[in-house]
Amino acid sequence: xxxxxxxxxxxxxxxxxxxxxxxxxxxxxxxxxxxxxxxxxxxxxxxxxxxxxxxxxxxxxxxxxxxxxxxxxxxxxxxxxxxxxxxxxxxxxxxxxxxxxxxxxxxxxxxxxxxxxxxxxxxxxxxxxxxxxxxxxxxxxxxxxxxxxxxxxxxxxxxxxxxxxxxxxxxxxxxxxxxxxxxxxxxxxxxxxxxxxxxxxxxxxxxxxxxxxxxxxxxxxxxxxxxxxxxxxxxxxxxxxxxxxxxxxxxxxxxxxxxxxxxxxxxxxxxxxxxxxxxxxxxxxxxxxxxxxxxxxxxxxxxxxxxxxxxxxxxxxxxxxxxxxxxxxxxxxxxxxxxxxxxxx
Numbered sequence: 001x002x003x004x005x006x007x008x009x010x011x012x013x014x015x016x017x018x019x020x021x022x023x024x025x026x027x028x029x030x031x032x033x034x035x036x037x038x039x040x041x042x043x044x045x046x047x048x049x050x051x052x053x054x055x056x057x058x059x060x061x062x063x064x065x066x067x068x069x070x071x072x073x074x075x076x077x078x079x080x081x082x083x084x085x086x087x088x089x090x091x092x093x094x095x096x097x098x099x100x101x102x103x104x105x106x107x108x109x110x111x112x113x114x115x116x117x118x119x120x121x122x123x124x125x126x127x128x129x130x131x132x133x134x135x136x137x138x139x140x141x142x143x144x145x146x147x148x149x150x151x152x153x154x155x156x157x158x159x160x161x162x163x164x165x166x167x168x169x170x171x172x173x174x175x176x177x178x179x180x181x182x183x184x185x186x187x188x189x190x191x192x193x194x195x196x197x198x199x200x201x202x203x204x205x206x207x208x209x210x211x212x213x214x215x216x217x218x219x220x221x222x223x224x225x226x227x228x229x230x231x232x233x234x235x236x237x238x239x240x241x242x243x244x245x246x247x248x249x250x251x252x253x254x255x256x257x258x259x260x261x262x263x264x265x266x267x268x269x270x271x272x273x274x275x276x277x278x279x280x281x282x283x284x285x286x287x288x289x290x291x292x293x294x295x296x297x298x299x300x301x302x303x304x305x306x307x308x309x310x311x312x313x314x315x316x317x318x319x320x321x322x323x324x325x326x327x328x329x330x331x332x333x334x335x336x337x338x339x340x341x342x343x344x345x
Contacts, residue, residue, distance in 0.1 A: 001028050002336065003092075005072035009036040009059065012078035012099050012321055020325040021076070024333050034068050036060055038079055046081070055081050058105035062086050069093060074335070076328050077105075084110035095335045099324040100124065103345050118345045119331040123182035124324040125315030130186035132314035133262045134194075136286040137175070137230055140258045142167040145308045168229070171195030176228030178221070178244075179235030179263065180205045187234060188216055199224045202235070225252035232260040233267050243269040250276035256283040262314040265289045274300045277307055288314045 004021065008014030014033035021029060038059045046055030051062060058081035065080050071092045075082075078099045087093070087110045096118045098106060103120050111118050139145050143160055150157040160166055175191050177184050180202040188211055191198050198216045200207060201224040207216055221244070225231060231253060235241045245259070246269040253259070259282055261268055270291040276282050284306040293312060301307055327343070334341050 001030050002074060003070075003072040004029050004031045004074040004076065004332070005069045006031055006033045007036065007060070007065070007068065007075070007077040007080040008033065009038040009078055010040055011038070011316065012324065016321055017076050017099070017325045017328065020322070020329040021332060024326070024329040025336070027336065032068070032072070034080075036079060043079055046083075051085055052081060052083050054107055055083060056104045066090060074332060076332065078324075079105055082106045082111070084113075087111065087114045087116065095119075095332070097121075097328040097331050098345075099328050106345075108345060117335065117341070119328070119335075119341055119343045120345055121324045121327040122343055124327065125317070125320040126182035126186050127323075128317035128320045129183045129262055129314045130190055132288070133183075133187050133232055133234075133260060134190050136260050136262060136288070136308070136314075137170060137232070137258070139308055140260075140284050140286050141170060141173065141230070173197070173229040174199060174227055175230045175232065176201065176224040178202070178224065178231065178233050180207070181234065181236070183263075184234035185211075187232060192216070199228060221249075222252055225249055226254075228257065229254060230258045230260065233263040235263060235267060237264045237266045242266050245269065245273065247272040247275070250281050253282050255280065258283055259285040260287075261285070262288045265291045265293065270301070274304070277304050280306075284308075286310075288312055 006014050006017045008017050014035050018031050018033055021031060036059050043057055043059045046052035059079040060081060062083060066086050066089045069075055069090055073092055074095045075093060076097045082096065084107050093116055096106060096116060098118065098120045100120060101122050101124060103118050106118055108118060147157060147160060171194055174197040176199045177188055178201050180200050188198050188200065192214045199219050200216060201219055201221045207218050244267055250272060273285065277285055286308040288310045289312055295301060301309060331341055331343060
């Protein structure tokens with residue numbers, strides 16, 4: 001019987017992780033579970049705590065995590081950290097399944113040095129973020145935010161029926177997708193169902209045959225900005241992509257262009273975005289991710305009339321949880337059956 005430690009939280013519930021393990025595994029497992037209080041309590045970043053160098057977006061202290069894992073051979077976790085020193089204290093640990101797109105809470109070099117295999121669950125929230133992105137586009141293009149806010153203030157905006165003020169349909173718009181990974185591809189497919197003209201900017205990919213046949217174009221970044229009515233971010237954060245949406249980029253967009261960011265805050269220079277919105281360099285924006293989270297109470301974004309804001313919830317859905325739990329359990333099964341792993345980090 002293998003000992004498995006499961007560390008979940010109020011989003012990635014440990015009982016769901018345990019349930020999926022028992023559903024998929026045919027052999028008996030001794031499963032111990034811990035539930036952390038995230039997101040009711042904020043996660044931490046490694047640079048702020050001694051001994052957690054290089055880790056980010058984690059929850060829990062080294063002592064409590066090491067004590068809980070104990071002599072378990074397998075760990076399934078969402079946010080629990082594993083630093084170099086923690087690996088030294090866990091000689092029985094051989095396999096770690098992280099139920100997120102990237103193992104940023106794990107010291108991967110230390111894992112390799114100790115011979116610990118780490119897997120993740122890429123694309124776990126791709127469907128959730130893609131659907132949310134379409135909702136964000138509809139909120140802006142069809143004036144859902146403006147209508148909602150005016151009615152909450154006791155105003156009936158009949159003027160939104162005027163041709164010079166009313167919204168536009170996605171089937172008449174050109175939408176630019178920056179980044180063609182798991183999420184970007186799903187957004188493209190959803191947009192084609194709406195009838196949109198879709199442009200993609202990603203220098204490291206080729207379009208699928210399905211999307212080429214559907215008329216999707218792979219274009220340069222600047223061309224995408226100039227031609228698109230809506231620009232939506234789906235790129236990874238790298239040195240190359242950090243602050244790629246800056247003053248120069250916003251100035252290339254159409255004056256009534258809509259900017260959507262459901263990806264990552266560091267992709268955007270938010271000072272430049274605030275300036276572009278305040279000065280109507282672009283028409284409006286819908287933002288789910290920010291430079292600093294939570295957003296400061298005095299942030300200009302909270303006062304601008306042409307922006308919709310949500311608290312980084314695009315990837316939060318029940319299906320994200322169950323899908324990640326299923327994929328992690330399948331990797332545990334492959335590990336125990338000595339089969340090739342699908343998502344080894």
